[in-house]
Amino acid sequence: MPDTTPPRIPNLPRDQWTDPAREVFSFWGEPGSWENGSRTNIQMVMANHPPLGRAFNIFGKHLLLDSTVPVRARELIVLRTSWHLKAEYEWHYHVGYALKAGLTLAEVAGIGEGPDAAVWDDREEDRAVLRAVDELVRDSRISDATWATLSRSFSKEQLMDMVFTIGHYVMLSWSIAAFGIPLEEGVDRIGFDLRTASGQTPGVRFRPGETDDWAEG
Numbered sequence: 001m002p003d004t005t006p007p008r009i010p011n012l013p014r015d016q017w018t019d020p021a022r023e024v025f026s027f028w029g030e031p032g033s034w035e036n037g038s039r040t041n042i043q044m045v046m047a048n049h050p051p052l053g054r055a056f057n058i059f060g061k062h063l064l065l066d067s068t069v070p071v072r073a074r075e076l077i078v079l080r081t082s083w084h085l086k087a088e089y090e091w092h093y094h095v096g097y098a099l100k101a102g103l104t105l106a107e108v109a110g111i112g113e114g115p116d117a118a119v120w121d122d123r124e125e126d127r128a129v130l131r132a133v134d135e136l137v138r139d140s141r142i143s144d145a146t147w148a149t150l151s152r153s154f155s156k157e158q159l160m161d162m163v164f165t166i167g168h169y170v171m172l173s174w175s176i177a178a179f180g181i182p183l184e185e186g187v188d189r190i191g192f193d194l195r196t197a198s199g200q201t202p203g204v205r206f207r208p209g210e211t212d213d214w215a216e217g
Contacts, residue, residue: 005180011037011044024053028061028208041181042089063168065207067161069154071101073129077165079111080133083192087173089183092190096205105202109194125153129162136166 012021017037024047025038038044046053067074075098082091098108107126110119115130128149135142142150142163150159175181183189189197196202206213 005177007180007182009045009048009179009181011041012047017047018050020050020054021047024050024057027054027057030208031212039184041184042176045179045181059168060172063161063165065209067165068157069161069165070158072103073125073154073162074165075101075103076111076126076129077133077162078169079108080114080130081137081166081169082173083112084133084137085170085173085177086192087169087176088189088192089176089181090169090173091192092183092187093205095190095194095202097207099202100204100206105194108202112192124149128153132162133166136163137170 012025014037022034025043026033027043028038030038030040033039033043043053043057046056064074069077075094078090078094079098081087082094095108098111099105107119110117111130113119115127115134120127120130128146131146132142132150135146147159150162154162188200190202194202
């Protein structure tokens, strides 16, 4: 269900758009953002605290775009974490990123079911990734058995990026919920059941920099 927390930290008002604030909401290269602000609420909220916003963006860019973790596994991590935290904002956007990474709608639905869903029967690597998320969120630990399975597919650097990705999206989910950051007006909201507000099937979404209109919808 949608988060009903009212906005507690609003998008930064235009009369407070200092250069450091503009550096935050134009960090991702969104066309026209320096002059007009970002279309994404999260960047406009983070611009209220430019030093934090810049650090957040640098770390987030590594995990979203520059991580050593393969994109498919990355999206499994983000969506499973979002499902646990009921993070509607991240779920909405990363469903499209996951489809772009080659996951099917059935697999995205299976992320909500968890690592024991039938859709992962022939995908031991995917199942281990989802189980790692579950264990860290639930127990703050990854079991030896899950770590051993992951180690057969992922390098030391990838395992490090993987753990930090899980932690980052837990932190981000907490922040969005605590600050009351809503989905942008006019987006075709994607629920955890993969139903959209319009009734259309969710489609591919591009990451920052892949298209000029990546920040729309």
